[in-house]
Amino acid sequence: MTAPVAREKPASFQDLILRLQAYWAAQGCAILQPYDMEVGAGTLHPATVLRALGPKDWRAAYVQPSRRPADARYGENPNRLGHYYQYQVILKPNPADLQDLYLNSLYEIGIDPTVHDIRFVEDDWENPTVGAWGLGWEVWCDGMEVSQYTYFQQVGGLDVFPVSGELTYGLERLAMYVFGVDNVYNLPFNDPASQTPLSYGDVFLQNEIEQSAFNFELADVEMLQTWFSGCEKQSTALREAGKPLPAYDYALKASHVFNLIDARGAISPTERQAFIARVRDLARGAAEKWAEQEAERAAV
Amino acid sequence: MAELLLELFSEEIPARMQAKAEADLRDALTKGLGEAGVEFGDVVARSGPRRLMVAISGLPEKSADxxxxxxxxxxxxxxxxxxxxxxxxxxxxxxxxxxxxxxxxxxxxxxxxxxPGRPLEDIIAGLVPEIVRGFHWPKSMRWGRGELRWVRPLQRILCVFNGKTVEFEIDGLKSGNETEGHRVHGRGPFKVSSYAEYKETLQEKGFVAIAREDRRLLIEEQAQMVCAQAGLELVEDKGLLEEVTGLAEWPVVILGEMDPAFLSLPPEVVQLSMRTHQKYFAVRDPKTGELAPNFVVVANIEASDGGKAIAAGNSRVLSARLDDARFFWEQDKATPLEKMAEKLATIDFKKELGTIADKVERVAALARELAPKVGADPDMAERAARLAKADLVSGMVGEFPELQGVMGRYYALEQGLAPIDPHSRATSPAGGGRSADADGVPSSPVDGGGARQGGGGLLSGLAEDNVRKIADAIGDHYKPQGPSDAVPTEPVAIAVALADKLDTLVGFWAIDEKPTGSKDPFALRRAALGVVRIVLENGVRLRLAPMIVAQYELELFAIEQQKYNKQFDAASKAEADSDLSGLIEMVTDNSMSIVDEIIFGSDAKLQAWSHSKDLLAFFADRLKQYLRDQGARHDLIDAVFALGEDDLVLIVKRVEALAAFLETEDGANLLAGYKRAANILKAEEKKDGAAVEGDVDASLFEQEEERALHTAIETAVSRADAALEAEDFEAAMAALAELRGPVDAFFDGVTVNADDEKLRANRLRLLTSIRAALFCVADFSKIAG
Structure with missing residues (x-):
């Protein structure tokens, strides 16, 4: 085997995304579009969390906008955003050469392994909200965490079989690294040589500013609390009606509403724990129901 | 003789697990061969980020018949x-x-x-899959559609015996004779037929240094070299060195640079940020001894640009990290410690023992009490105790829990030494003594903050060196954090450190959460050993038992308070739900009377004493451990403990004096005399079925030796008592040493078992008085020899 060779750098943020899309499409992944709900992480897309359950093979990749209200910084912090993108890949069962496939994806976006120091550093992923955990690594490139790499072991509190390999790329961070940019808002969103060059800031800065004000100052906590109860009720009813997919949607909604309430600092630590437990019950409940039904469908 | 080479090649093994796995694999393999009756020669074991390897030479081709x-x-x-x-x-x-x-x-x-003996191939082909399947990892996983568990997916099994592959299969993975090298520099795969070839191939073609020791040395030497070349000095860090040894197959050390502006942060912050997040070594300027704006990173590649991109990339990441740290630092500094301390009321210390704020109250009271005994000003001790835990809610400690105390110290200095308005400076007391308003220390930080001029609270109106004392006490009160950590030596810090640890110990004893066997999740052994070391190394004179009992009452109050709060919450909720007025009063009355009873009732006192006895025994064990490590005799410690002494300093003095005494001829002989007396007493008491009691009757003496011994004992005891009063244990021992002659003479010339029953009884009583006399310095029955 000869030493791996990297491609030339992509021209822009979107070019980087397109390369990942093309690369994972070539590995047989279904290229999905982002899920149409607010989620805190790409993993929560049902294409990952629910598809990791049950006996059927699955391969998918997609960009997922992630909303983390408490991380918003009014567009003033060069590294932190309340809304950002993750690139998510799931391969079930994980192929034996998944590490190589992953490394090749980095070479695809112009990271030269003969110049950069790429490492797999122990980091076991856990998401108590959906009762999921797995073993894997943070992938470091010159000391920067560019991806999370996980072999799922449990989802919804259930052992998974077969095991999925899950890759999460923090797209902005990865792009900042590839382009050598210190401020996320300076990333070239499209080709800087194009007729209308747009930076990441041109696209998202105003959004960060206004959303921050919403998250920290303007969100109507009382209304959100009512919403939360509504989502909880709806999710529970759907699950009981044997419809785990919409039940899961409403668990996601509840989760986001909770994140908004939390960002307003409106709850005490004890209440906070109680909210988290309620979201977890909804998400797990839906996941368990889904797993149960998938197994039944596979058995037919 | 033949050789076995086994390599288990996987995806990246967590650094912290490698060394243990290496040893476990070696042990499992040699144990398995041993059990199969196979003798073997040299064993070599290796481990790294992607492999465990064991080579065993001197093997027969078949096991013995x-x-x-x-x-x-x-x-x-x-x-x-x-x-x-x-x-x-x-x-x-x-x-x-x-x-x-x-x-x-x-x-x-x-x-x-x-x-008949079996071919080794067969034994190995049976043994290795069994070891792999039963291997214990701290955390293991499955992958793909497989059933096997390993730390991360297992990719290859190289198993060669006598130059040939030993064929077997584990969960679909076939054994072979190929290994893999570094992903970029020389991946291979490479066929090997012996350990020598394996080692050389990986080193020369595979770019893998297989031995941990080699990698460790390589990193250490290279790191010192790159630093020296830049006129700098590496800050050694053994733990980090071990970790990075497990993170690189082909370590290449690179010196990076950072923005010197970050050095305005506390050095602990910079160093910890580098270490925890980035696994970098810090670098210092040998001229000033202070951190230099550089770092050392260990890469896993000989980069084609000489490491420029790696250095630049790491430097950028570090800047982002330190930016975060600076944000916390600035934000924390803007919040007075008292304000932070208020938030402690929302964090549980331990559910049954209340919040950290509750603990702080108890510690403050105890620190105040302890202060005079350690030479500290009680008000200073209380102030320091009230601020000691505040940094737990700071942003920086949230990010780096290891910096608890350290940050509190910095924040106290920033806050207490900040330039203040000249008017208040003029009214503040000059000099290093007690502050003028120290007696007016507020009962809670909340009241204090508002009442004080300038809102400086517990740190306001203090002379600079008092601010420093409080700050140092905050920084040092967690010490000692391990056997190699120093103990606090400044009186205020001693008071707070002791109070914090005693409160924790008594509290956990009160809720019956004691360490069992190897389980000590709250590090209570460390806390107790900490108390022992602080007391002994500072010569603090302190009777532990009364302290423990007093603190126990406070803990009981806290425990009841928690129960009461819970009932109260439940009652309030019930009332809100269904308008059950009156319920709250009922619960309240009921609970408060329980509190009264527990705290003031005699049962509680009894309980407190019995708990304190148990906790004292726990301290005794830690003290024994500590003294044993210092070379003291185990039995002598027991002999002194039996006296019921609870002043650790005196215990040690007694043990030392006793050891010296027993080294002398008089001491050794007296011990022999004591043993003889004790043996006779034991035999006779058994025969009579009753203990020998009562005073010696001088009128019954028949022989001069009896009289002489009796007089000698009386003299010796009165002299020994006087010496003990003065805590002069050498003198007490010397007084007792005078007994040696009379005791020996007594045994030589007097028959204890006289025919006359009265005579016999009196002589036995004389023997008990020897025992009693010696008991004032130690229980000689516990002494070996």
Whole structure:
């Protein structure tokens, strides 16, 4: 085997995304579009969390906008955003050469392994909200965490079989690294040589500013609390009606509403724990129901 | 002789697990061979980010033949017995058994089974899959559609014996004779047929340094070199060195640079940020001894640009990290410690023992109490205790829990030494003594903050060196954090450190959460050993028992308070739900009377004493451990403990004096005399079925030796008592040493077991007075020899 060779750098943020899309499409992944709900992480897309359950093979990749209200910084912090993108890949069962496939994806976006120091550093992923955990690594490139790499072991509190390999790329961070940019808002969103060059800031800065004000100052906590109860009720009813997919949607909604309430600092630590437990019950409940039904469908 | 080479090649193994796994694999393999009756020569074990390897030389090609014997019945045994024997031994006819003779038993049958040796390949092919399947990792996983568990997916099994592959399969993975090298520099795969070839191939073609020791040395030397070349000095860090040794197959050390502006952060913050998040070594300027704006990173590649991109990339990441740290630093500094301390009321210390704010209250009271005993000003101790935990809610400690105390110290200095308005400076007391308003220390930080001029609270109006004392106490009160950590030496810090640890220990004892066996999740042994070390290394004179009992009452109050709060919450909720007015009063009355009873009732006192006895015994064990490590005799510690002494400093003095005394001829002889007296007493008390009691009657003496001994004991005891009063244990021992002659003379010339019963009883009583006399310095019955 000869030493791996990297491609030339992509021209822009979107070019980087397109390369990942093309690369994972070539590995047989279904290229999905982002899920149409607010989620805190790409993993929560049902294409990952629910598809990791049950006996059927699955391969998918997609960009997922992630909303983390408490991380918003009014567009003033060069590294932190309340809304950002993750690139998510799931391969079930994980192929034996998944590490190589992953490394090749980095070479695809112009990271030269003969110049950069790429490492797999122990980091076991856990998401108590959906009762999921797995073993894997943070992938470091010159000391920067560019991806999370996980072999799922449990989802919804259930052992998974077969095991999925899950890759999460923090797209902005990865792009900042590839382009050598210190401020996320300076990333070239499209080709800087194009007729209308747009930076990441041109696209998202105003959004960060206004959303921050919403998250920290303007969100109507009382209304959100009512919403939360509504989502909880709806999710529970759907699950009981044997419809785990919409039940899961409403668990996601509840989760986001909770994140908004939390960002307003409106709850005490004890209440906070109680909210988290309620979201977890909804998400797990839906996941368990889904797993149960998938197994039944596979058995037919 | 043949050689076995086994390599288990996987995806990246967590650094912290490698060394143990290396040893475990070696042990499992040698144990398995041993159990198969195989002898072997040298064993080499290696581990790294992607592999575990064991090579064993000096192996035979087949295990030794074994003949196994099974004894049967006598030749004249009934047929049934013989049939049973044949069945059991797997023989078809009794002719296959041998007949042996025994002079006692006569002739009997023996079944001899010759087990031929097995080829080593077979043994290995059976053993390795068994080891792999049963291998213990701290955390293991499955992958793909497989059933096997390993730390991360297992990619290759190299298993070569005597130059040839040992064929087997584990969960679909076939053994082979190929290994893999560094992903970029020389991946391979490479065929190997021996350990020597394996090692050389990986080193030369595979760019993998297989031995941990080699990698460790390589990193250390390179790191010192790159620093020296830049006129700098590496800050050694053994733990980090071990970790990075497990993170690189081909370590290449690179010196990076950072923005010097970050050095305005506390050095602990910079260093910890580098270490925890980035696994960088810090670098210092040898001229000033302070951190330099550089770092050392260990890469896993010889980069084609000489490491420029790696250095630049790491530097950028570090900047982002330190930016975060600076944000916390600035934000925390803007919040007075008292304000932070208020938030402690929302964090549980331990559910049953209340919040950290509750703990702070108890610690503050105890620190105040302890202060005079350690030479600290009680108000200073209380102030320091009230601020000691505040940094737990700071942003920086949230990010780096290891910096608890350290940050509190910095924040106290920033806050207490900040330039203040000249008017308040003029009214503040000058000099290093007590502050003028110290007596008016507020009962809670909340009141204090508002009442004080400038809102400086507990740190306001203090002279600079008092601010420093409080700050240092905050920084040092967690010490010692391990056997190699220093103990606090400044009186205020001593008071707070002792109070914090005692409160924790008493609290956990009160809720019966004591360490058991190897389980000590709250590090209570460390806390107790900490108390022992602080007390002894500072010569603090302190009686532990009363302290413990007093603190125990506070803990009980806290525990009841928690229960009460819970009931109260439940009652409020019930009332809100269904308008059950009156319920709250009922619960309240009820609970408060329980509190009263527990705290002031005599049962509680009893309970407190019994708990404190148990906790004292726990301290005794830690003290023994500490003294044993210092070389003191175990039995002497027991002998002194039996006196019921709870002042650790005095215990140590007594043990030392006793050890010195027993080294002398008088001491050794007196001990022999004591043992003789004790033995006689034991025998006679057993014979009589009653203990020897009562005073010696001088009128019953018949012999001069009796009288002499009696007088000697009286003199010795009164002199020893006087010496003990003055805590002069050497003198007390010397006084008792005077007994040696009279004791020896007594045993030489006097028959204890006289025919006259009165005489005998009196002489026995004389023996008990020897025992009693010696008991004032130690329980001699516990002394060995």
């Amino acid at each position: 074994v003949s196994e014997e099974k004894k049967g019945p006598k030749t004249d045994a009934p047929e049934k017995a013989i049939e049973g024997f044949l069945r059991g031994a797997g023989l078809s006819s009794i002719d296959q058994a041998e007949v042996r003779s025994d002079p006692k038993k006569g002739d009997f049958y023996v079944a001899v089974r010759e087990i």
